Amino acid sequence: MKGLMGDSSDNIPGIPGVGEKTALKLLHQYGGTVESVLEHAGEISGKKLQEKVMDNKDLALLSKELATINTDSPVEVKLSDTNYSGFQTEKVVPFLKEMDFKSILKKYRG
Known part of the structure; x- marks a missing residue:
């Protein structure tokens, strides 16, 4: 249609x-x-x-x-590979600073 x-x-x-x-x-x-x-x-x-x-x-x-939705695309990621085990502080904090997310940084730093 x-x-x-x-x-x-x-x-x-x-x-x-x-x-x-x-x-x-x-x-x-x-x-x-x-x-x-x-x-x-x-x-x-x-x-x-x-x-x-x-x-x-x-x-x-x-x-x-x-x-048309392509349903034949190969998916090489296993569901177990998507488990969240927390974020990497050394990458997240500089990003939050760069984006000027002050309130999130305050909550994170406790």
Whole structure:
């Protein structure tokens, strides 16, 4: 759906002029995927909508790619590697001073 209509909050462009209702209609009518809608672009009723879809095929495919969460990324960190054992004072205190976090420094120094 976001491949067709986009999502401004995530900077996904979509096809200009295609909103939620139109995207849903096209998906229901032509098989449920952006690719199937694009394959049937010449059959879309309404000349303006048909032109928009045909002229923006690449943008629709890019938008779908941007909206798709990649679940195949390799993760090489074990959960046990993420255990917190306290911060390193020699690194944290200079950073807090540099950022001028006076109230945090007072609490830390006790």
